[in-house]
Amino acid sequence: MRLEAPPSRYRVIERDGRLVVIDRQAGEQQLPLSLASSPLVRVEPPISSRPASPSPKSMIADPPGLLRSVAAAVTGEVRDDDGRLLLDTANWFDSKAPRTIALSPAGERRLGAVVLALAAAALVAIALVVTGNVIGWVIAIGGFALVSNGKPLASSWLDGLADA
Structure with a gap:
């Protein structure tokens, strides 16, 4: 039996040149991780309710480059x-x-x-x-x-x- 660690509560993404921390459980965006003070970008919905990414089929039809x-x-x-x-x-x-x-x-x-x-x-x-x-x-x-x-x-x- 293989044991895996549970997923992290927080996720860090890059948006518009800034690192942003997202709380997966609350579905809310935390403060941007930048040295300069900046306003919050917007509240992110939980990952489960986000639209799906492009299908792999579309990537096969036109492979980049x-x-x-x-x-x-x-x-x-x-x-x-x-x-x-x-x-x-x-x-x-x-x-x-x-x-x-x-x-x-x-x-x-x-x-x-x-x-x-x-x-x-x-x-x-x-x-x-x-x-x-x-x-x-x-x-x-x-x-x-x-x-x-x-x-x-x-x-x-x-x-x-x-x-x-």
């Missing part, structure tokens, strides 16, 4: 003076290449999403080809056709990454 991390890995994390990622394009996928595009934060997320989607499609195609499935060959041939004929489409999409 994942898409921007993928974009940073693709660009080699090269940044300009303003801190924007710099994407160097190549002639095999950009009809306006060679050029360097400074990505906006939204452009970083878009680039990361497309890279992840293309990587997933490539892995699925490889797995299907290895298992002898015809659909894998269709995906692979479609991918090659897109790369060889999709340069104008890719160029216009890349133009939007700087302004997104």
Whole structure:
């Protein structure tokens, strides 16, 4: 049998740059823990009556920073003076290449999403080809056709990454 200590009566949280002590049993907020005198912020309801935090499902749907991390890995994390990622394009996928595009934060997320989607499609195609499935060959041939004929489409999409 495992014994655990009961939860503490008091809880300390940070709010607006101040440490605040909350009495869990009374549901009331105590004085802020700061050296400067300040008024009470407000009375907190007991923990059991507070609204629930965001669901883990919403965190999975949009993991913080994942898409921007993928974009940073693709660009080699090269940044300009303003801190924007710099994407160097190549002639095999950009009809306006060679050029360097400074990505906006939204452009970083878009680039990361497309890279992840293309990587997933490539892995699925490889797995299907290895298992002898015809659909894998269709995906692979479609991918090659897109790369060889999709340069104008890719160029216009890349133009939007700087302004997104």
